[in-house]
Amino acid sequence: MKTPVMVLARGDLKLIIRDSTLVMALFGPLAITGLLFSLPMIESLIISRFSFDPSPYRLFIVCFLTQIPGMLFAMIYGFIILDERDEEVIEFISITPLRKQGYLTYKLIMPMLLSVVFFLLIFYATALVPLNPLHGLGIAMMVALEAAIGTLFLVVFSENKVEGLAFSKLLGIMYLAFPLVFFWDSGWHWLSAFLPPFWIAKAFLHSHLGSPWIWSDIFFGVIVHVVILLFFLKAFLRKR
Amino acid sequence: MRLLAALKQDILFQFRHGFYYVYAVLTVLYIITLRLLPETLVYPTLTIILFTDICTLGFTFIGAIVLLERGQNLTESLFVTPLRLHEYLLAKILSFLLLSFASAFFVMLGASVGGHDRMWFVYGAIFSALIYTLFGLVFAARARHVNDYFVKSLGIGLAISLPILAYLRLFDTPLFYVFPTRATLILLDVLDHDYALSEKLFSVASLFIWFLVLSGWVYQRFDKYVRHPA
Numbered sequence: 247m248k249t250p251v252m253v254l255a256r257g258d259l260k261l262i263i264r265d266s267t268l269v270m271a272l273f274g275p276l277a278i279t280g281l282l283f284s285l286p287m288i289e290s291l292i293i294s295r296f297s298f299d300p301s302p303y304r305l306f307i308v309c310f311l312t313q314i315p316g317m318l319f320a321m322i323y324g325f326i327i328l329d330e331r332d333e334e335v336i337e338f339i340s341i342t343p344l345r346k347q348g349y350l351t352y353k354l355i356m357p358m359l360l361s362v363v364f365f366l367l368i369f370y371a372t373a374l375v376p377l378n379p380l381h382g383l384g385i386a387m388m389v390a391l392e393a394a395i396g397t398l399f400l401v402v403f404s405e406n407k408v409e410g411l412a413f414s415k416l417l418g419i420m421y422l423a424f425p426l427v428f429f430w431d432s433g434w435h436w437l438s439a440f441l442p443p444f445w446i447a448k449a450f451l452h453s454h455l456g457s458p459w460i461w462s463d464i465f466f467g468v469i470v471h472v473v474i475l476l477f478f479l480k481a482f483l484r485k486r
Numbered sequence: 487m488r489l490l491a492a493l494k495q496d497i498l499f500q501f502r503h504g505f506y507y508v509y510a511v512l513t514v515l516y517i518i519t520l521r522l523l524p525e526t527l528v529y530p531t532l533t534i535i536l537f538t539d540i541c542t543l544g545f546t547f548i549g550a551i552v553l554l555e556r557g558q559n560l561t562e563s564l565f566v567t568p569l570r571l572h573e574y575l576l577a578k579i580l581s582f583l584l585l586s587f588a589s590a591f592f593v594m595l596g597a598s599v600g601g602h603d604r605m606w607f608v609y610g611a612i613f614s615a616l617i618y619t620l621f622g623l624v625f626a627a628r629a630r631h632v633n634d635y636f637v638k639s640l641g642i643g644l645a646i647s648l649p650i651l652a653y654l655r656l657f658d659t660p661l662f663y664v665f666p667t668r669a670t671l672i673l674l675d676v677l678d679h680d681y682a683l684s685e686k687l688f689s690v691a692s693l694f695i696w697f698l699v700l701s702g703w704v705y706q707r708f709d710k711y712v713r714h715p716a
Binding site: 273291295322325326328329332333404405406407408409410411412413415416419422 | 503504505508511512515546547550551553554557631632633636640641655656
């Protein structure tokens with residue numbers, strides 16, 4: 247049976263294999279996995295070379311690095327959409343039964359799925375910092391939504407792939423929320439609460455401290471993510 | 487004159503596509519970061535910022551620009567005009583040089599960092615910006631999609647960035663001196679560290695040679711795949 251999703255997925259797979267995009271799609275996350283696995287070694291190297299103990303920063307480093315695969319998947323799918331828009335593939339699909347909504351749903355679910363799988367896999371396989379599995383699932387939910395936000399961010403604000411690239415630089419700024427939450431010892435860090443990663447960082451921190459606030463982080467975090475996602479979604483569907 | 491016109495067009499294109507706005511935002515963020523950092527970390531961070539973003543931004547962007555131009559069949563029409571291929575390519579690398587230079591200048595001014603050996607530093611920054619845009623052009627000549635460009639360029643990009651390990655004092659080998667990035671990292675680092683004159687001269691020569699080799703290579707590839715596509 248050929249469902250529209252299967253047809254689309256096969257098309258993507260062809261595109262990926264032909265353009266060896268898969269190499270990048272897997273290379274980035276795998277490189278991060280490798281980096282995380284060798285983190286204890288790097289830490290001891292830093293201690294011996296620079297007589298500086300980086301272990302207090304481990305939670306921050308692990309949280310931060312585990313977000314990168316999600317960002318990469320968001321960018322890859324963002325660029326696929328931009329490429330297809332430049333080549334007017336989207337126009338073509340929008341008059342098929344799948345319509346623009348169906349196309350977009352599929353293109354957003356893929357980065358969401360991939361980033362959740364990679365996030366959970368990397369986090370629990372390396373086991374560098376403990377994380378309650380329930381908290382982990384809550385955070386994974388935000389990671390998934392964030393991948394969709396990243397993809398939409400690129401395609402909503404940019405007219406073509408060149409602008410998409412410029413915006414992908416700005417996308418990285420969102421992750422500034424991580425150092426702000428972890429290191430800015432002042433109430434002012436709440437200023438960055440509108441950035442989705444803010445809530446992921448908060449959740450990590452509270453889960454680590456065993457604070458019950460973790461649940462409110464997940465709750466508000468998911469709300470912030472969903473609101474931003476819906477806003478971008480509307481903007482994308484309105485476009486052209 | 488043709489070169490100037492092409493250059494103006496490329497700068498306008500970058501401006502219209504938000505590059506200058508994006509880099510204005512990033513420049514401000516870099517300044518804030520540098521100002522907040524403890525003194526000992528300012529120079530290493532500056533070097534890393536210049537090396538990973540500002541001096542190499544052409545590498546990131548050139549692929550998409552060339553792809554867009556080719557997708558719109560712009561290059562076909564362009565090369566029936568009197569515009570020469572080398573002028574087209576020069577306009578591309580010089581326009582990115584301007585953006586890199588402006589961003590680097592304001593970051594350093596804003597964070598009020600300076601230091602000795604500025605001439606070496608400026609030479610290193612300029613030639614690095616030129617070289618990495620050329621590197622991008624090598625891959626842009628044949629890439630089919632943005633993701634395709636990234637796969638091809640990123641692998642090489644990461645490979646030639648290996649000397650960063652030496653900069654971070656994690657691993658070193660004399661082989662790194664073959665890489666242009668080794669020279670870049672030395673010349674970007676002269677503000678803070680004393681390098682032997684021989685090392686500085688070597689870096690200057692290395693970047694210059696890489697510039698010539700890559701220019702030739704890019705010209706050849708564009709001539710073959712963009713100006714006269716099969």
